[in-house]
Amino acid sequence: MKGFTALFLVWTLLSPDSGGGEAWPTHTACRDGSLEVLYQSCDPLQDFGFSVDQCSKQLKSNLNIRFGIILREDIKELFLDVALFTKGSSILNYSYPICEEDLPKFTFCGRRKGEQIYYAGPINNPGFEVPVGEYQVLLELYNENHSTVACANATVICS
């Protein structure tokens, strides 16, 4: 028994701190013959689920997406920042308000920390043909206090 105690103490002293530094796994948001979208959460607090229903080189407008997350912050207001890169150089930066406090647009607006939200529906995107190449997309959702709600590093591979 005493030996066990000693071993336990040694273990507690020597064991490295758990958590921190580990990256979340990379998920596939969609994949078909020519287009593949991969993403990885860049929020150290949590991973989340995301998928795009239709995935083709000829991108349709108002794509249907699914998005599920457990909120770590209240979202009275919610903003989306999108940054698009290719080969390390920035192509596009875009900021968009998703939720406003007054008559919010979406059902998930105004939800509380700890609540699970799930969105399945269209997004307001234009249709276009994706040029061949590999793109990095940094997406960040944040609330009125600039606290990160969700963050993703996505890679779009179009061949």
Next chain:
Amino acid sequence: MMPPTRLAGTLIPAMAFLSCLRPESWDPCVQVVPNTTYQCMELNLYKIPDNIPKSTKKLDLSFNPLRRLGSHSFSNFPELQVLDLSRCEIQMIEDDAYQGLNHLSTLILTGNPIQKLALGAFSGLSSLQTLVAVETNLASLEDFPIGHLKTLKELNVAHNLIHSFQLPEYFSNMPHLEHLDLFNNKIQNIYHKDLHVLRQMPLINLSLDLSLNPLDFIQPGAFKEIKLNELTLRSNFDSIDVMKTCIEGLAGLKINRLVLGQFKNERNLKRFDKSVLEGLCNMTIEEFRAAHFDDFSEDSIDLFNCLANVSKISLVSLDLSELKSFPKSFRWQALESVKCNFEQFPTLELPSLKRLVFTSNRGLNSFTEVKLPSLEFLDLSRNGLSFKGCCSWRDLETTRLKHLDLSFNDVITMSSNFMGLEQLEYLDFQHSNLKQGNDFPVFLSLKNLRYLDISYTNTRVVFHGVFDGLVSLQVLKMAGNSFKDNSLPNVFRALTNLTSLDLSKCQLEQVSQEAFYSLPRLRLLNMSYNNLLSLDTLPYKPLHSLQILDCSFNRIVASKGQELQHFPSSLASLNLTQNDFACVCEHQSFLQWVKDQRDILVDVEQLVCAKSSDMQGMPVLSFRNATCQMNKTIIGISVFAVLTVSVVVVLVYKFYFHLMLLAGCKKYGKGESTYDAFVIYSSHDEDWVRNELVKNLEEGVPPFQLCLHYRDFIPGVAIAANIIQEGFHKSRKVIVVVSQHFIQSRWCIFEYEIAQTWQFLNSHAGIIFIVLQKLEKSLLRQQVELYRLLSRNTYLEWEDSVLGRHIFWRRLRKALLDGKTWSPEETADAESNQHDAENST
């Protein structure tokens, strides 16, 4: 090997010691505000930490697997005001779990799968105002044991499984209840009896949110004689028929604000009909809001028939493309229309309307006149509208307008100077394209205007009187415009009450000295994102009230000149980040000034040196004056050294012979000879010998003693004897002054020949030739020996120029010094005596 017991015996004290060393005893929680606010979110805590101070007022324990709350769980925190238990996997809350929390005002239980809630679970909590029980598997309000919470103001039970709208009897205990959030529950039917408690105990400040409940039926009369503050019904109905009957069921309700609508992602109604809103006629509504209804049928002007007595109306994201005009003579005082897809600007004639917000209607072309005689507030921003003649009272038929927002539109032509709109206090044109705003004092009549925004309006300020008349203006924003010659003139002469001025992104390269002359009350000045090259303090000198000055994102290299003392003493914040500072010694005093001003400089650590200097990317603060002093000393020393050396060299050159005299080793002595040189010359050259040779050699330094026949030959002795006795015997050297006359003179040739013989006898070089003038070769050839010598030996040539003379005398002096005995005088005398003795023998 050490036995395990002993190992443990040493480790336990060690661990105890280490735990004592921990600086923060509340570990692993984060101390947000000492002794008051602690954050323990997602730390895998299985129990409530006990090392947090008793005085804690805000405690966040969210995302920890606490699982169950036993009684008196929080007795350690009697001061607690806010307790966050979101997602703590709490399934069971026992009796008296929160007992003792008499100051708790907010309790958050979001996301806990509560299965068992003891009847006394919320006992205590005598000050609770907000209870958030979102997503907690709550099935009924009736069974929720909160009846004793008399102070409750907000009850949020959204995202639960509540089927019944039965408002529990205990609400009559809660006179302060203001918010009941039943968003996203399972309520289908509302019956008359459900609101029984509100008839007994009216809660006129209550706001009810029933959005996302699948409402099917509202019993007619259920809301009769009920007074509420707000009722929100969004995305509740599957069809317009259900919606119609349900709205009819609201008959008799007196309400301050009614919100109907859908969410963008929960639009269940395929079309919308004006009949849906007919039920509103039986309600008393103060404010009506509608959001996200699609496809209104044609002729939707009748839509508002039941809203004639509403005082405020808001329409957000409705498809009102068919609506040509709003109804006349309604009692609306405020009308808001956002994103309503109007295809043309609607006709508006509402005598009572005070406030009109009509924004984000893309697809409109031009503004048409309206008749709104009571209008005080007008927001027409983000419509892409063009205004042909802005602005006068005729466009709006009002003289009461105080607030006018025409931002984010298309071309606005300023053709009249706000005639009849003298009451204006707020005017916003930003991001519209202002035309002709710069030709005349367009704002002259706006004596009451306090706020003016003409940012990004493509305005190029040329006319200096553009802001004349704005005597009350406090805030002027004109970022993203430009000025003539990119220089800021004094266009602000009338703005004596201005407190805030934004001149960012105006391409300014310089600021004239008088620019801010008439702004004694200015507190905030934004000059960022311009092209200023230097920091000039003089223009800011008259700004006696200036507190904040932003000069970031310019190209400031350093200060203009060296003086930087004229910033107003009221200045509390100066932003100089993102400039092109030159960290060179030339601007040493400016860099020192930066260091001295570090208290008022924003992000002083972020000030970095520009690319061109050696210290590229280094903080300005790291610039050391010592490097400059070092450089100065080095330069000073080297210059001094070079000067000294050259002076010494010059002096040595100049006083070469003096130095030789001074130097002890070369003491001047007469040696064996009385004379230093015997001069052989023709009497024709006597002038030169007397005036030049004698003067320079005998009176110069070192003084030489020459033997000259006219002076030193002893009278009465034969010339030949004199030549030999006085000339050659007593002289060390012989100077031969060669000239035309010399060659022709017999005595000279005689003397020269003796000199040659004497040189031969003494066997040392003693003859110095001085050629006074160019000689004819034929003449010279007569004296074969002389000719041979002159062509073989180096001779001195007399040249009558300053440099030539200088060189001549130096060479001659050197030649005369050569071979001179520099021994002390006594020995020299002794030697000469000895020689004399030898000679006499």
